Amino acid sequence: MAMRAPEGEFLLVYFGYTSCPDVCPTTMADISAALVDLPPDRADRVRVAMVTVDPERDTDEVLAGYLDHFFSRGVALRTEEAAELETAAAAFGVQWQIEEHEPGEAYDVAHTAVTYVVDDRGQVVVEWPFGFESEAMTSDLNMLLERNQA
């Protein structure tokens, strides 16, 4: 699951899960607000990819629907192969931990809540920790997009 943005574009990568009521929706909403503040021709060069750390509950449909709520150009990434998810996460330094639970019981998934900005060479150029403000995200993106005119 190597990730890179199309030429001249940037990909915002986030690892999370849809049953998360606070951290993930807050981050998605913050990113969404940041993109809204970009000029349209620049916003078109940014995509958001969310990798689910909870493939059991987050089916393709659930994940895609979740992203649609926040973004027009969202990319839903999901794998049921634990090894594949671990490799993808390790590439970013992302950790996660599924809470022990009985079948059918609700559970929390602890996870690294950083948003990674990836360029068209597959490099992480910026990391935004949880709580990074939308205005600062917009500022970073404007700078990156101006520097990387295709």
Place this chain on the structure above:
Amino acid sequence: MRNFAPYKTLALMAGLALLAGCGSDGGGVTVSDAWARTSPSMASAGAAYMVISNEGVVDDALIGASVESSVAATVEIHETVAMGSDTTMGGTESDTTMGGGMMSMQPVDRIDLPAGESAMLEPGGYHLMLLNLAEPLEAGKSISITLTFEQAGEQVVETAIRDSAP
């Protein structure tokens, strides 16, 4: 003249007891800026945030919350926490990387509200978790959340559904 003093003292104490009793009718605790985030259509959980102020003289605490079943099945008080590299939860030992810190949330039994202080329920911190939403939370609508306080009893809070904080 000295005979009257004990009666005065008794009358004063009875008056104080009455005042203390009045403190439990919700007069001291106020809730403001309550909002719940709009939820994606498939999301099963939602979150509500608010500011709770204890303007009274009696220490209190938020000990529970509930909503109509038409909104969600249950409500729990949760706190989002950042797990440090010295976590005792086991898992991998190799979390020495900068980006490895994980965020998680845990249910809490109470949020203390000392007299004269406020508690913030906000993204990334304390929040009310609405479990098993009956239907998505839609912007522009509002829901009623019943809060239970240890001293002040129950209070219903009209909570506006929004995309972001007011």
